[in-house]
Amino acid sequence: MDDNQATPGDAASRRPLGDLSGTAELKLLAGSRPAELYEAAERLCREASDDGSAASAAAVRTIGRVADVLAETRSRDCARFAVDLVGRLLPTGPVGRQEGDRLRRSVAAKLAKAQQLRYLAPLFEEPPDDAEDPSADVRACLLGELALIGAGRGRPDLDAYAERLRELGHPLAVLPRARLDVEHRFTVRVRGLGSVKTPDQLRSRFPEISPTDSGAAAGHTAGQTPDGTRARAAAEPFTAGGWAREPEVRFFTLSRPLDPDDFNISFVKELPLDCMVGEGTHRGGAVACRTTPDDVLGTLFAAAYDGGVNGRPQGGAYARLYAWNSLYALLGLPADVPFPEAVGRALDHRWLRFMAFTDWFHHDTADEAFAVLDPTRTRVTVLAATDTDTDG
Template identity: 80%
Template sequence: MDDNPEAPVGGASGRPLGEPSDTAELRLLARSRPEELYAAAERLCRDAPDGGPEGAAAVRIVGRFAAVLAETRSRDCSRFAVDLVGRLLPVGPARREEAELLRRSVAAKLAGAQQLSDLTPLFAELPDTDEDPSTEVRACLLGELALIGSGRGRPALDAYAERLRELGHPLAVLPRTLLDVEHRFTVRVRGLGRVKTSDQLRARFPEISPTEGGAAAGRAAGRTPDGPRARTAARPFTAGGWARASEVRFFTLPRPLDPDDFNISFLKELPLDCLAGEGTRRGGAVACRTTPDDVLATLFAAAYDGGVNGSAQGGAYSRLYAWHSLCALMGLPTDIPFLEAAGQALDHRWLRFMAFADWFHHDTADVAFAVLDPTRTRVTVLAATDTDVDG
């Protein structure tokens, strides 16, 4: 008999549930008697404390039950899954962040596994507040459905989305369908993973040649610190738990920069931590022209995939963080309509760059972008790495 305290509820065979070896039994129970799985989780939530090992174990087990229910196609399983993470899950301060991630994860599983007709009843009752966990999981579900092009035109879902806008929920600003500039979100193309080497960078994007004019312009640039804007720009990486703090710098130029001089020569003259020591290692720095959809997709993936030691943030919030970051890079307010921001992004010039320096490890994930505004007098640089230099 298994006396593991983290698996206190019994399944059809009498063995404890909640352990990795019981996945098949959990799925069988979800298909045949989901109400029993829900009742077991309900007892667990009722008896578990918020803090300590028992509280942590309760959240993990309930999250596991909810995930299995979310992936089992039926109206009852959908309702039970949402109720577990939206109403029953321990929500005290000790487990709040973990509970938030579980709600996002369950919403993503529901959108991917369930029929829309079985999800629609979940939105029959409009919320009174946007702070209720039950409202939050449904807001995340609407965001996940938008990523797969589903849900719009259903009266119950449309009414719920409108109510979220009235309540000021942060996800309510997300368009209910993907914009053209978002076409690469969640899409995985074989052979087009993360850019890790300068050869990969050159193979995918047109390289911009260095110029003396670029170097001269870089030496004349002045820094313009802006902490809040920098934090917003870095949010996809901080939320995803990337290993090192991102570098975000803002610069102003005394005169408009010639577009041909927006290149690696210019960037190497800026006071950037990510390029410190460049030239002391074998290999040269390279900058290539890129497009807003590439930048936006990279920002989305940073939060959506999470860092090596971080946590995936779910599609809805990853989309929100990506857009806020893109707006911050351009110096736009985060409440600007996304379609308008996408149009303004086309008037900016975007670079991806890479170097052989301490910042770039070329093994896990290195990201570096620079953007020149339409006046050609303001430049933003964002660099992030998921390699723990102390590890």
């Protein structure tokens, strides 16, 4: 072919990235001339002052679009260019820092889904020196995304990189390199199984526990044991995901072991919970159903993975971390307890999903509420979250 002959993408590649009308042109360039697309994005990175102005914010958004398209275009060069853009070249000013985490997590998820492992392996040839380096973080996210789809383990470069991240103390490095059985709900969408919004939906999915007078009496005497650090960890999937309201997390102690049959909605209604204020004054009755650790863990993962209605989706790797942090907090476990042991201990607890009709719960976007009874039957944790903005 004559070097002067026009090829697909020539006209677009000479235009400023901001002038490209949509992903179609970006995809054309990524597929035919990825180096030119990368060079254009690199120039835009250098030019972006990132001083908080609308122009700088627009530049960062454009760079993110380019990185996403490169990540989804199957080739070794495209994978490398995408990681380089969000891991090394993204502007470091206020806008770049604000968007950086989101872009790295988005790109990592797209790479794991679209690229062949042989195209990704070269990204891990050089071990990291700093766990806080954005370049290391995007690769840590990628390792986490690969773990969720059962890929990457047993590859020497990837294993060495993961071990180095662990030595450096990267937060994602504590997670298992393979997906655990209890994580089977992660990223899985089942048609017809969206948010539970009505008592009938809750009862159709989980076995209801009947209320008891003795449960109410036990709840009335429960004492609170505040723990801010543990509460923040339990709420992490919802706060990271940008849910509309701060979750409620409470810890209670009982003077005597609770009969398992009394761990029911009567017990929950007597606890001093913000989410239950006004219960009985609205149309609709409160209900509690028994659930399992994998259901709770999957819900925690989805809260961060999907993000709130005004959304800050966290990507699979960090959503997984936040879900486990929350589960450990609900169980009251120290961080050094191995994951398989944590699963075993979770099975020794009793788990409730509950629902009420109060000013807290609105049943129009997403509401989640859990109560956990420990094996001694003397300690209870409650976590309630709503994605309804009552100030809106």
